[in-house]
Amino acid sequence: MFSRILIANRGEIACRVARTAKRLGIGVVAVYSEADANARHVSLADEAYCIGPAAAKDSYLRGDAILAVAKRSGAQAIHPGYGFLSENEDFAAACAKAGVVFIGPPADAIRAMGSKSAAKTLMEKAGVPLVPGYHGDRQEPKFLQGEADKIGYPVLIKASAGGGGKGMRVVEHSADFAAALASCKREAKASFGDDRVLIEKYLSRPRHIEIQVFADTQGNCVYLFERDCSVQRRHQKVLEEAPAPGMREDRRRAMGEAAVAAARAVGYVGAGTVEFIASQDGSFYFMEMNTRLQVEHPVTEMITGLDLVQWQLQVASGEALPLAQEALRINGHSIEARVYAENPAKGFLPSTGTLGHLRAPQAVEFEVPAGSAPAPVRVDSGVREGDAISPYYDPMIAKLIVWGETREIALARMSTALAEFEVVGVATNIEFLGRIVKGRAFASGDLDTGLIERNRDELLPQSAGARDEILALATFAELAAGEVRAREKARASGDPHSPWHLVDGWRMNEAPHHSLVFTEGERHTAVTVLATASGWRLRTPSGEFAFSGQSGPDGSLLVRLDDRTLRGRAVRVDGEWNLFAAGEQHRLSLRDELHELESDAHGGSLAAPMPGKVIAVLVEKGARVEKGAPLVILEAMKMEHTITAPRAGRVAEIRFAAGEQVDEGVDLLILED
Ligand code: ADP
Ligand code: ADP
Ligand code: MG
Numbered sequence: 001m002f003s004r005i006l007i008a009n010r011g012e013i014a015c016r017v018a019r020t021a022k023r024l025g026i027g028v029v030a031v032y033s034e035a036d037a038n039a040r041h042v043s044l045a046d047e048a049y050c051i052g053p054a055a056a057k058d059s060y061l062r063g064d065a066i067l068a069v070a071k072r073s074g075a076q077a078i079h080p081g082y083g084f085l086s087e088n089e090d091f092a093a094a095c096a097k098a099g100v101v102f103i104g105p106p107a108d109a110i111r112a113m114g115s116k117s118a119a120k121t122l123m124e125k126a127g128v129p130l131v132p133g134y135h136g137d138r139q140e141p142k143f144l145q146g147e148a149d150k151i152g153y154p155v156l157i158k159a160s161a162g163g164g165g166k167g168m169r170v171v172e173h174s175a176d177f178a179a180a181l182a183s184c185k186r187e188a189k190a191s192f193g194d195d196r197v198l199i200e201k202y203l204s205r206p207r208h209i210e211i212q213v214f215a216d217t218q219g220n221c222v223y224l225f226e227r228d229c230s231v232q233r234r235h236q237k238v239l240e241e242a243p244a245p246g247m248r249e250d251r252r253r254a255m256g257e258a259a260v261a262a263a264r265a266v267g268y269v270g271a272g273t274v275e276f277i278a279s280q281d282g283s284f285y286f287m288e289m290n291t292r293l294q295v296e297h298p299v300t301e302m303i304t305g306l307d308l309v310q311w312q313l314q315v316a317s318g319e320a321l322p323l324a325q326e327a328l329r330i331n332g333h334s335i336e337a338r339v340y341a342e343n344p345a346k347g348f349l350p351s352t353g354t355l356g357h358l359r360a361p362q363a364v365e366f367e368v369p370a371g372s373a374p375a376p377v378r379v380d381s382g383v384r385e386g387d388a389i390s391p392y393y394d395p396m397i398a399k400l401i402v403w404g405e406t407r408e409i410a411l412a413r414m415s416t417a418l419a420e421f422e423v424v425g426v427a428t429n430i431e432f433l434g435r436i437v438k439g440r441a442f443a444s445g446d447l448d449t450g451l452i453e454r455n456r457d458e459l460l461p462q463s464a465g466a467r468d469e470i471l472a473l474a475t476f477a478e479l480a481a482g483e484v485r486a487r488e489k490a491r492a493s494g495d496p497h498s499p500w501h502l503v504d505g506w507r508m509n510e511a512p513h514h515s516l517v518f519t520e521g522e523r524h525t526a527v528t529v530l531a532t533a534s535g536w537r538l539r540t541p542s543g544e545f546a547f548s549g550q551s552g553p554d555g556s557l558l559v560r561l562d563d564r565t566l567r568g569r570a571v572r573v574d575g576e577w578n579l580f581a582a583g584e585q586h587r588l589s590l591r592d593e594l595h596e597l598e599s600d601a602h603g604g605s606l607a608a609p610m611p612g613k614v615i616a617v618l619v620e621k622g623a624r625v626e627k628g629a630p631l632v633i634l635e636a637m638k639m640e641h642t643i644t645a646p647r648a649g650r651v652a653e654i655r656f657a658a659g660e661q662v663d664e665g666v667d668l669l670i671l672e673d
Pocket of ligand 2: 164200202232449
């Protein structure tokens with residue numbers, strides 16, 4: 001076994017790999033970009049080296065700089081994590097040449113699977129079933145259009161070099177093909193530096209079922225069962241689970257054996273994932289092989305009780321696989337949710353900012369059954385409170401993984417754990433995840449990749465503003481904080497008993513009520529606390545209630561509203577109240593009239609929703625546009641975002657040209673009525 005490894009990655013995966021290395025007594029060398037000098041993965045390492053500026057291409061993608069650190073630090077092997085250099089055959093080859101072990105498959109296997117097109121040709125030969133389509137070398141738009149027409153619509157255009165759900169376009173009609181092809185090629189070129197594409201029949205209501213495989217250098221290859229990753233948004237995984245609901249034993253074996261055949265066909269070594277698309281009748285087709293550790297590998301660890309990173313290290317150091325196929329067992333059920341800094345209400349735009357408050361769920365208490373069971377709740381995270389989610393990297397905050405004896409138990413635990421996950425400072429998908437997990441569609445286990453899209457209205461409800469319960473919690477938090485402030489002031493003034501130090505609202509005999517105006521988003525809500533002989537009352541727009549409560553030192557609140565007791569937590573960050581209750585998060589500020597006026601005067605501009613690069617300006621100065629007309633295409637976080645007209649008008653000014661970098665909030669153009 002190695003005594004020292006270098007982890008060529010950042011974020012949660014770098015932390016997760018470090019954890020296993022440390023458990024095995026292996027020294028950890030980290031690398032980091034200038035933006036990550038204080039990152040969590042750096043703090044977990046035994047030594048760490050800066051390898052360049054924030055942009056990935058200047059740091060985490062610099063194979064030469066990383067190999068130089070390996071040499072300098074005496075690391076014997078490099079774990080690439082996922083993303084970055086993990087599927088880069090040149091880097092794997094450079095490691096071999098430099099005498100450093102690449103913890104992953106041989107460069108040849110990466111090359112063989114690196115192009116989805118070439119991989120499909122190989123798999124065809126190995127007898128693995130494929131989705132009907134075209135995956136040859138010809139790329140002329142006319143020719144591809146002809147192939148798509150032959151396959152029959154809908155078709156899916158995919159970047160051969162694609163990954164992470166990027167570089168894909170569904171085309172419903174022949175007439176839309178040319179435009180979709182151009183846009184797909186543009187995104188593929190920008191994201192992967194390679195604009196070759198393939199075309200597949202677009203299956204309706206398919207499931208994404210993938211098989212974890214593992215091979216060693218001694219000719220052994222096993223499958224560690226399946227993961228169902230059907231719950232996706234724009235072809236990106238949102239929730240993953242193992243085993244797949246409804247999987248029959250004979251089909252599990254057939255898929256496992258097909259995956260092992262795929263791995264053997266390319267001389268695979270180490271951890272890999274063979275992704276299949278399955279139709280509702282259970283037939284399955286090869287999609288691609290990911291030649292690395294997968295983001296969702298923890299669910300496999302939870303149901304098998306194995307540490308896949310440990311297996312990777314063992315295989316890379318030349319040991320045989322620890323277990324044979326017959327010895328592998330599935331125990332219970334596991335679900336993973338990807339917690340992202342993104343805004344579901346704004347088309348899931350990544351959200352950047354500083355994590356002013358971060359509180360991961362507590363381990364759920366439960367009886368340990370006879371024998372040992374996995375932890376019921378696991379959080380894999382690369383950030384701590386106070387860290388920033390920057391525009392440079394993937395905006396993942398954490399992976400939340402739960403285990404249960406059954407899927408129902410795992411689901412319930414996931415629901416509870418999501419409700420306990422508190423993040424302030426960036427928008428997150430936590431409530432959205434909670435709604436999926438609680439929803440009927442997911443609970444039924446009747447999965448397909450259209451689940452989110454089909455249940456959009458339920459999963460992405462229009463924000464209704466704070467309800468009475470939330471207003472009551474926020475009001476109580478504000479009054480309690482006011483009382484604490486007043487008490488502190490009294491203590492400082494030397495006369496703790498002076499009546500003048502009581503909070504205004506609580507001055508029973510003077511001002512018998514206290515009004516507050518809370519602002520959440522665009523919505524303002526006034527509440528009044530009234531002092532009566534029988535106690536406090538809260539008046540909200542919908543009614544009046546008896547009102548009392550207690551607050552704990554850690555922000556926990558217990559508030560009584562008539563005959564109901566509400567539980568929640570309130571955290572004040574940057575002058576705003578963040579309320580967490582019943583799986584919801586609300587950010588309420590007390591109204592500030594001045595700020596109001598300013599933002600009203602600010603209408604009529606189109607601001608960049610996030611930092612990025614303008615890749616196309618679709619209108620000319622002076623043009624008249626209708627509401628909803630596409631105006632500018634912005635690329636940020638490797639995704640294209642189209643800025644559309646919020647209303648009809650005339651383009652008075654265009655502030656940026658294609659190719660220019662823009663900051664968040666700057667006006668891209670000016671629209672006149
Ligand atoms: P997996 O197949 O392991 O579940 P994904 O398919 O979600 O992972 O992502 C594939 C790869 O793309 C991962 O290695 C991930 O690091 C990377 N990736 C995902 N999202 C982004 C992003 N927004 N920007 C850059 N890379 C990303
Ligand atoms: P990536 O490299 O981005 O992960 P994949 O080829 O694995 O690309 O596809 C990503 C997702 O797109 C799949 O999980 C599935 O939901 C969807 N998808 C891919 N191919 C098809 C297809 N032929 N029909 C329907 N959906 C598909
Ligand atoms: Mg994939």
